[in-house]
Amino acid sequence: MIEDSRFAQDVDDVVPETPTLPDGWTAEDPGAGSAELADELIALLGAHQEAARGWSSAGPDDIEMRVSEVAALTHANLVVRDPEGAVRAWGSVQDRATNRMIYDHVVARDLPGADAERCSRILLGWAEGQAREVGQARGLTTQQIDAGAFADDERQHAWFRAAGFAHARNWWQMSRPVTPDEADLVDDPARWEADGVVFRLVDREGSNMPADDDLRAVHDVLESAFLDHFNSREETFAEFLHRLREDPGHRWHHWWLAELEGDQGWEPAGALVGTLVENADGPHASYVDYIGVLSSARGRGVAKGLLRTVIADAARRGRDSVGLEVDADSPTGADGLYTAMGWVTKYRTQSWHRDIRV
Template identity: 65%
Template sequence: MIPEDNRFESDPADALPEDPGLPRGWVVEAPDGADAATVERLAELLRGHERAGRGWAGSGTDEVLVEVSERGLLMRENVVVRDPDGVVRAWGSVHDRAEGRMLLVHIVDRAVDDAVADRCSAVLFEWAEAQARAVGAARGLEVQQIDTGAFADDERQHAWLAAAGFEKVRTWWQMSRSVEPAEAELVPDPARWERKGVVFRLVERQGGPDSDGMPDEADLRAVHEVLEGAFTDHFNSAGETFQEFIHRLREDPGHRWDHWWLAEVADEATGAVEPAGALVGSVSESATGPDGSYVAYLGVLESARGRGVASGLLRTIIADAASRGRDRVGLEVDADSPTGADGIYTAMGWGTTYVTESWHRDVPVT
């Protein structure tokens, strides 16, 4: 369930020592997510972080609002470090992602000199450690994981993470595939089609398939159950309630209900139709050209593997993207997976555009 109050310390003063060791005039505080200037400054910091780490920036204020808006703060907390002129120079955000797993955003302005940047980084990590203890205690845990990401080429971030006790645990390929207009015919109809006894369809909407109504709850629960079952043995998988799952996915700036698909198969013995796979997609908006589609989640139950469920779902989102005039479909692949999961993506035309890493630290709660 989504808690009425989040599990973090909302006042930075309760999570940091009285003197955090910053230069005279520098302050630590919680940002005002309703202040447009603050949101724009955080977006500027985020874009600078992306440019330094991968060579280009893609985020904007929508990505920041996921972290700092009133809705986002149900499961998150934020802190900023301001210089004597009141300019935000560092930003930290923690997300109570699932039981035992806390995500951390850690960004320090590239324009700050090295000594002060080091201290800002240390303050963010000290604050995150305190937040890990708070959320872990609220969940009744003995150990709380902090999970943060870094671009593979960001050596400054790597050095800070290693010095703060984090360990690199995973590498991820961020992949993209171009889409041609003719691929709108890749499947008969992205809304519903069938191949070899497998039905691929959008989640049903209240009021019918052409309605803008909310999706059928039974379909949404089927998507959640498929993904929970498909990812049980995957790296760092953590159980997530249905309410947490829906709340988190709806926060995505690219969220669209008409980008959620189910794959169903009929039981040979009973004839009953059962969910076998699911794909949750979203929109990747572009300010300079066509939008793209993104595969946020793709899961197939073990009992249905080998029946072309995954490839069918991927063909569906490609055809859907082409029909909408989009020029690409993106996704993330676990580069360290022993299953060779990337094979289907490379075979269908995906290539790696940049690489990210997961870094973890386990914090004792008591």
């Protein structure tokens, strides 16, 4: 299990001395957070999303994933407050895997240009300091910062470019509507079989917790399936399990395995990990966090069968859609399968990378 955070616990150790904030402004670690802080961060993130892509989807889950006691082992946060104490900027880092630190960067859209620039530079300098801390704790010589931006957010792009980041990848954020009749898309999302492939939920033991063997099988399949994918990084079983379980949308009954019959019996060939997306003003949705198929099993309909399973499951639960993220530059052509099965791109995002010498 993960026992200790690799991030610097004293903000003063990693917040840059320059640039300085305007008089009366402060930069601080918000801690595990409170209801008041959560409301401020939701409003800040929502305004950022609306300005960059046209609408907001920010909610409590976005905050809980980053600023909570559960998240503290693998996340660190910095907020910048104005003289009235209002949060005007927020940086969040996640120790995701070996040599991969995820970074979220949010600066209030109504700030004057000079103030926004200083807040941005403070956050980026703090993220650089945290990258060194994580890299040192992992025994690395360089530590990657993996930052995200909306495709049309030129302000964010300019800040990242000036800080030494490079545009590394494009992503399509896709969604597919779900209709009630699709509940019968498969015989039973818990277990069904087609063309020699068995699709089933991970087994549950007496305590109703999933069987360890099945969880390890999901991890092994995904690690192997993504070996040749962009920016793939080795993640231990403990890190993998902790990270997915800390997601507020995590549900054990959204984990599936696909198996093919081999010399040793039924053997894992594919896996899908899904989550619940709760919507305050409408039906909930399902989301595909991961779907992977072993190279030896490709061409057998495994990926399509897993996708049909999650669609049927969503329909039976009264969900209105299933979302997923696609590497727009992937050579595998996965987007063709998604498009053929009804997924459409809602918006686009980018990855920006910077390697920090530890």
